[in-house]
Amino acid sequence: MIETKGFRWFRKVVLTFLTVFTVLPLYVLVVTSVKPLENVRGTFTWFPDRITFQPFVDMWTTIPLASYLGNSLIVTTTATVLALLVAVLAAYPLSRLRFRGKRLFSMTVLSTQMFPGILFLLPLFLIFVRVEDLIGVELTGSYLGLIVTYLTFALPFSIWMLAGYFSAIPEGLEEAAMIDGTTRVGALVRVILPVARPGIIAVGVFAFITAWGEVLFASVLTDTQTRTLSIGLKLYTSQTDTLWNQLLAASLTISLPVVIAFMLIQRYLVSGLSAGAVK
Amino acid sequence: MKISARAVLSASTALGLVAALTACGPDEGSEGQTLTYWASNQGASVEEDQEVLQPALDRFTEETGIEVELEVVPWSELYNRVLTAVSSGNSPDVLNIGNTWAASLQETGAFVPFEGAELEAVGGEERFVATSFATGGAEGAPPTSVPLYGLSYALFYNPTMFEEAGIEEPPATWEEFVDTANELTRDTDDDGEIDQYGFGLEGGNERQNSHMAFILGRQQGGRLWADQGPTFSSDAQVTAVKQWVDLMATEDVVDPSSAEFSDGTQAIADFVDERSAMTIVQGSARTTMAARDFDDYEIAEVPVLDPLPGEPVQSIAAGINISVFNDTDDQEGALRLVEHLTSPQEQVYLSQEFQTLPVATESYDSEELQDESMDTFRRILAEHSEPMPLIPEEGQMETVLGAAIGGIFADVATGSEITEADVRQAMEDAEAEMDAAN
């Protein structure tokens, strides 16, 4: 790729601006998490009066952070993996196969994105309770209810994005594989999935984040044992005080695994894969 | 082709299996002689509350053999949790919650009414402080809750600052209060900026705003609610609200920054940090002050207008009430738990731990509670308090009215002049919002 001088300038300006925009709040997050509480209470200071790692120690006992973290990881990871599986299965026929009801299905799935959460929050809960009564599967206050909910929240967008990515892959690729005797599903697994890797990763990140930060449904579908981080963190604010330093220390700590995971997978998001496949 | 389709179907089945497996998460406990008790969060944290309540519940188990499974529910989740409990029937046996919700929850029909045998089972009406007992539900119907923790507003002041300013007595009338606040509003380090305000409040705190509109309104001879609906814009109420916002708008005895305060801790923090010399908050604020190692404060009655056009009301009859769910499998046991927690002995223990006021009149005779501030609080609660309007729309009213007053504070802080007509307009808008929604 040839880069002009103008492009280099554009890149510099854009990246500088975005870096500052992104980093400034993160800097506040980091610096506040190592301040003693008295230092957090007054006017903001760029540097701590004294650096302390006590918040990182105290945060585990002020609230059961480890248990919330565990809950969030279980719910989010399971929901992401299942969402990817279900979405890949559904996206493939949408982009490759012809079948009756396809348009209905794709339109319905996309239109669910329009549903305002506040409209179906209570109904969803009421239905979960009914299902519990009918078949005895615990859906409220359990991991399962949250997993099913988050997994489905991620589906419409994931299906649409994946169908788009699959469609961009030339059909010749899998036809060649099928001539070699592979089944269609085999071709999907062995040919399409590797090529669509950037898309699958992007969608996986999306599904993960959707579940990771969700607040509204978690506040209704969890109880003390299954409370997730996104609502559990609120408990650093009590009737009497907000423990800013611990809250931000905890935020930092729980973000680190996510950031590291992003770092690891972002290298798989690199270009050239699909380009190579086209050649 | 066949094989692959089957593969897909078995993949779907596997999915279902995985889902079923993950269902085996943490679960509710066993049934039988175990009661579930949801307690709202009183102290500094959920954990702390559990530590306070467990001994009280252990004493109950010892007495009766009934186990109690305690869940302290944080306020941020409490309302939705109660909603789900009511709508699904998956409810705890016993629940405690802010007493201003009593009438609203009463309407759901999900709670055991306390009358006759049920009321006697929890100690009878005569056990309770009358003003607190009155908060149990709408007038004319058997209450569905009884008081558990009593609370009242009081004037907190900083005696050191009073001394520095040569003020000897806390103000008793509103006029004295405003004068005192003016004297205490100062630029202590002469840098041209006021750094000590006479009074501290939270302009964005809907609850405080609507409670003060109620208290000052009662003093002005007004009320927030009549039979037909809201009366926020009556002359007396408008004067009362103006009186409250004028502390910032015309008297300048309140830090304009506090127009943004809303979480119930910031005005207390300013008082602790000696940025303000007085504040009017509920007695539970003492836990916050204790947590901050602050004890340079005294407590006095809330100032009252003189001459007084209305009633000498100084506080709402604030506090937490306790209820028993209709769906409980063990109503008798649940009532015994309520009896235990409201008994004079447990009340002494609980009120010390949570800095609340006993709801059992007998507890006030206890040696352990004899001190001057307890006496002041008792007097305010027992003699100068009225419940907020006992209507199902109470919660909504606090939100709508409190936000309207918060809006006036925001206008004041961002530089607008506020006239009585502006206040009236805001109150009329709030009324219209209430009317339209109900």
Added chain:
Amino acid sequence: MSFTEEPRPGAAPGSDRRRSRRPGWFLPYGMILPAAVLELLVHIIPMLLGIYISFTSLTQLTIRRWTTAPFVWFDNFVRGLDPGSALGSALFESLFRTIVYTVLVVGLSWALGMAAAVALNTRFRGRGVLRTLFLVPYALPVYVAAILWAFMFNQRDGMVNRVLVQDMGLLDERPFWLIGENAFWVLVIVSVWRLWPFAFLMLLAALQSIPGDVYEAAAIDGASTWKRFTDITLPMVRSANLVVLLVMGLWTFNEFNIPYLLFGDTSPESARLISPLIYEHSFVNWNFGLGAAMSVLLLVVLIVASAIYVRMVLPKGSGND
């Protein structure tokens, strides 16, 4: 309307017809089955129930036996959506405000995301670091992001006023951000901060699939950078763009978390969006029928807007199947 292209006509004429007669005809159905079941359980049925509730008087009086809540036909709609009443006028004001908010947030997020994706789709040192960094705002739980910004915009002690008044001396007085008119802009800034990394991630993934040699050919032809962007990049990522814009628009329009976490139960008037307003009616006042009627209006607006959008951006005829 589908971004999911049909098999190209020239690829294998007649193969489709033959395929549908094969024993494997149920393959596509088997593949969409899990998704269909989940959508039905979590989205469709609750939604229908929600619409039903909008025709009932579901309040604290009836919530305990919600199945027997009285059916009141269009009562809730008449009460909630009458522009002459206090309720209706507040609703339509907030609807308009939400539209402005959505356009601003989606527009800015897309522009930032696209710019970053184009800039980072080139090779230079440190791009891996930036790619990860830019995703961090998106990875923070929304609660943390909102409360962090509220902390920074605090009038008396916050970082923003410190920079503006103390460090740079741009202003004499510390302005209020979280109350009054400025609250709207705070809402926009925080929302963009949260959302743009999503646009960036999706568009970057789409850019990756453009073969590099297309650009090389264009560069040899002497096309300018801007021309390459409009003539090659944009058309190549068109389908991703359309979905990303539509979905971001829908999410932003329904945004609840950020205003709720920034401002609590009631937002300042300048920042009162429609979802928190409906939440207040439903979950604070327990007037679910009314809240549901208002949400149905929201849904209708979204359906109409999406239909117009789809009609505008999609070439005629592509939606026939």
